Amino acid sequence: MKKQIDLQQFPAGNLPARILMGPGPSMVDPRVYQAMAAPLVGHLDPEFVHLMDRTQELLRYTFRTENKLTIPVSGTGSAAMEASIANSVEPGTPVLICINGYFGERLADMAKRYGGDVSTIHRPWGEVFTPSEIEQALREKPAKVVAIVHAETSTGAEQPLDEIAKIVHNHGAILIVDAVTSLGGVPLSVDEIGIDICYSGTQKCISAPPGLGPITFNERALNLMQSRKAPVTSWYLDMSLVQAYWGPNRTYHHTAPITMNYALYEALRIIAEEGIENRWARHRANSEMFWEGLEDLNLKCFIPKEHRLTSLCTIQIPEGVDDAAVRKSLLEDYNIEISGGLGSLKGKIWRVGLMGYTSRKENILLLLAALKKILYK
Ligand SMILES: *Cc1c(COP(=O)(O)O)cnc(C)c1O
Numbered sequence: 001m002k003k004q005i006d007l008q009q010f011p012a013g014n015l016p017a018r019i020l021m022g023p024g025p026s027m028v029d030p031r032v033y034q035a036m037a038a039p040l041v042g043h044l045d046p047e048f049v050h051l052m053d054r055t056q057e058l059l060r061y062t063f064r065t066e067n068k069l070t071i072p073v074s075g076t077g078s079a080a081m082e083a084s085i086a087n088s089v090e091p092g093t094p095v096l097i098c099i100n101g102y103f104g105e106r107l108a109d110m111a112k113r114y115g116g117d118v119s120t121i122h123r124p125w126g127e128v129f130t131p132s133e134i135e136q137a138l139r140e141k142p143a144k145v146v147a148i149v150h151a152e153t154s155t156g157a158e159q160p161l162d163e164i165a166k167i168v169h170n171h172g173a174i175l176i177v178d179a180v181t182s183l184g185g186v187p188l189s190v191d192e193i194g195i196d197i198c199y200s201g202t203q204k205c206i207s208a209p210p211g212l213g214p215i216t217f218n219e220r221a222l223n224l225m226q227s228r229k230a231p232v233t234s235w236y237l238d239m240s241l242v243q244a245y246w247g248p249n250r251t252y253h254h255t256a257p258i259t260m261n262y263a264l265y266e267a268l269r270i271i272a273e274e275g276i277e278n279r280w281a282r283h284r285a286n287s288e289m290f291w292e293g294l295e296d297l298n299l300k301c302f303i304p305k306e307h308r309l310t311s312l313c314t315i316q317i318p319e320g321v322d323d324a325a326v327r328k329s330l331l332e333d334y335n336i337e338i339s340g341g342l343g344s345l346k347g348k349i350w351r352v353g354l355m356g357y358t359s360r361k362e363n364i365l366l367l368l369a370a371l372k373k374i375l376y377k
Contacts, residue, residue: 018331019363022339023153023181023312025203025210026355027363028263032208035266036259043255051265052246052256058268062206062276063179063198063216064189071246072212072264073237074257077180077201080213082110083237084176084197088145088221090230091115096143096173098134101125102154102342103178107147114233119143125345126155126314128307131163138171144224146173150188151181153204154342156303156314156351158186165194174221180204183214184271185283185311185355196221202260205283205311207356208267211260267356283310286359290352293368297375302349311359314341314349318375323347326374334370 020027041048059070073080085107089095095116097108100123111118121137123129134146146168150159161177168175174196182188183198185205190198196218203210217225217239225239232238236254245253271279287310291301294315302314317323323340327350330336341349354364 016335019334019336019358019366021352021354021358021363021367022337023204023351023353024201024355026205026207026353026358028207028209029267029270029357031270032263032266035262036209038262040258043258044250044252048256048258048261049250051261055261055265055268056246058265058272059214059216062184062268062271063214064276065191065198065216065218067190067216067218069222069239069243070214070216071242072202072214072261073199073242074254074260075213076203076210077199077213078106079237080199080201080215081107081178081180082234083213083215083239084147084199085110085114085116086232086234086237087217087225087239088174088176088197089114089116090228092117093145094141094143095119095145095147096121096134096137096141098129098146098148098159099123100127100129100155100157100159101149101152103149103152103180104147107149107176107178111145111147116145125343126157126303128157128159129164131167134164135167135171138167138173142171143173145176147176147178149178151179151186151309151311153181153312153351154345156301156309156312156349157307158182158309160307161193161195165196169194169220174224181309181311181355184276184279185359186309187280190216191218202264202267204353205355206264206267206271207358208263209260211257212264214264280310283354283359286361286364287311287313287354289361290354290364290368293364297368297372299371302345311353311355313352313354314345315352316349317347321375323350326350326371329374330367330370333374334366336367336370338367
């Protein structure tokens with residue numbers, strides 16, 4: 001056991017203020033940092049209870065839903081992902097997962113861990129599913145739960161969601177949609193599309209720090225959850241318990257991360273102030289400016305324009321260019337973080353997040369100028 005700590009070896013954190021243009025976390029509006037500096041109140045303090053209620057209302061606005069059960073899960077986007085699976089899947093539940101990237105694979109992994117009888121359909125990374133492919137899969141093997149990723153952060157592809165919900169419902173299943181990299185940046189209307197469970201994370205287009213996972217359940221999802229035979233395997237993510245904590249009785253379940261909820265509340269206020277549709281339009285306009293700038297630099301996007309996300313852009317790394325060296329120079333010489341590819345796309349693409357507070361012209365112009373210097377010096 002160490003008797004004494006030499007404080008010389010433990011300087012204050014002093015972390016740099018980076019320009020965060022990776023796949024998350026995105027940059028945080030100073031107003032959100034300011035909100036986080038407020039003193040803690042108790043998690044059952046009447047003022048905090050009001051803040052919880054207002055947060056739920058602003059989340060409904062952001063998700064475009066009337067769903068009563070709309071809350072932030074205490075945990076990151078992955079916790080919300082796991083909550084969607086844990087509550088809808090029990091041992092033996094037939095599940096269909098659509099996999100065209102890293103996060104589809106994670107969904108399948110989770111569904112298996114909760115005992116689901118999991119089938120998968122696949123598309124090469126970067127491509128998207130057609131509604132008829134999903135219909136075909138459900139005809140071959142019925143499922144009770146279907147999950148798909150709206151914004152696949154590993155590839156930069158946007159999955160069109162039209163028609164899918166109707167097909168899934170016609171086959172007696174519920175639809176789970178991962179909106180971690182789309183909510184608050186890319187057009188998404190939960191009720192209009194007919195999504196039954198939709199979840200996200202605070203650190204992407206919502207532009208708060210990582211730590212909460214907004215999620216919403218409609219009646220169809222609640223009915224499936226009520227018909228379960230086995231209790232939810234995860235105690236922490238069991239929505240029948242968590243719901244009581246966020247509902248009018250405030251039955252103690254866990255202590256909500258108070259400061260994170262201050263952050264989310266302010267971030268959602270900023271979204272409402274801008275207007276969700278305006279926010280979608282800003283993400284598109286700024287991304288289009290970025291795409292044009294890339295073209296001027298002779299850089300090619302990995303995803304064709306029609307399925308290209310406006311929150312995350314993947315760029316093909318040109319032949320002979322050193323992936324790691326470029327990212328290192330961006331970080332060390334220009335203070336900009338971007339990210340490399342995952343899995344089979346490692347070394348092949350860069351991933352640039354243009355989410356929330358990051359999606360501003362000054363950041364885009366700076367990144368383009370830095371890329372020009374590095375690539376054509
Ligand atoms: C980031 C991400 C997640 C996981 O969120 P964390 O906050 O990292 O836990 C899940 N799905 C998608 C599509 C993501 O981009």
